Amino acid sequence: DAKTTQPTxxxxxxxxxxxxxxxxxxxxxxxxxxxYRQIHSQGPQYIIHGLKNNETxxxxxxxxxxxxxxxxxxxxxxxxxDSAVYYCIVSRSGGGADGLTFGKGTHLIIQP
Amino acid sequence: DTAVSQTPKYLVTQMGNDKSIKxxxxxxxDTMYWYKQDSKKxxxxxFSYNNKELIINExxxxxxxxxxxxxxxxxxHINSLELGDSAVYFCASISGGQETQYFGPGTRxxxx
Numbered sequence: 001d002a003k004t005t006q007p008t009x010x011x012x013x014x015x016x017x018x019x020x021x022x023x024x025x026x027x028x029x030x031x032x033x034x035x036y037r038q039i040h041s042q043g044p045q046y047i048i049h050g051l052k053n054n055e056t057x058x059x060x061x062x063x064x065x066x067x068x069x070x071x072x073x074x075x076x077x078x079x080x081x082d083s084a085v086y087y088c089i090v091s092r093s094g095g096g097a098d099g100l101t102f103g104k105g106t107h108l109i110i111q112p
Numbered sequence: 113d114t115a116v117s118q119t120p121k122y123l124v125t126q127m128g129n130d131k132s133i134k135x136x137x138x139x140x141x142d143t144m145y146w147y148k149q150d151s152k153k154x155x156x157x158x159f160s161y162n163n164k165e166l167i168i169n170e171x172x173x174x175x176x177x178x179x180x181x182x183x184x185x186x187x188x189h190i191n192s193l194e195l196g197d198s199a200v201y202f203c204a205s206i207s208g209g210q211e212t213q214y215f216g217p218g219t220r221x222x223x224x
Binding site: 038099 | 162
């Protein structure tokens with residue numbers, strides 16, 4: 001699976017949009033971009049994933065660049081409860097036999 | 113209802129002891145995993161288990177042995193515990209048709 005690069009930490013004001021970048025320049029065309037978040041040592045939680053197209057669900061948007069080498073997770077209206085570590089992971093199948101390879105993630109801090 | 117559960121939540125024990133951590137999922141998933149998150153917060157895959165096929169991360173010492181009595185359970189037995197085994201252990205599961213992993217709440221192991 002391709003490696004990912006994320007900023008170590010980011011701050012965002014409560015109520016504003018949080019944009020979390022991820023670089024995955026070695027990704028191949030059949031690999032998905034997954035996002036998970038981990039709140040204070042709880043188990044990681046799935047957020048969203050995409051292959052080549054942008055994706056949106058109730059709480060998040062995933063924007064993937066046309067060359068698929070980078071992506072951005074968007075939290076449209078960040079709340080204090082969104083403070084967590086966000087992991088960007090590239091995988092062909094969401095884990096399969098090899099599991100997920102977690103990097104260091106981005107520690108998102110929402111400021112009141 | 114909890115999708116993936118682990119027991120115990122906390123485990124404090126002496127060096128050299130043998131201990132087990134239990135994991136159960138009620139999602140009907142086919143594949144289960146054990147991950148380890150160390151003090152530096154790196155989350156690493158240890159094992160995956162699917163239809164009695166065990167995939168072992170080569171860095172895991174053979175003191176660690178997963179045991180699956182049935183498809184819904186994957187327990188982790190650790191022999192001769194060492195100080196470096198102190199970590200949070202997460203169980204996870206995934207369905208063959210799904211692309212997202214569901215994580216348990218974690219077991220916090222402290223070896224003294």
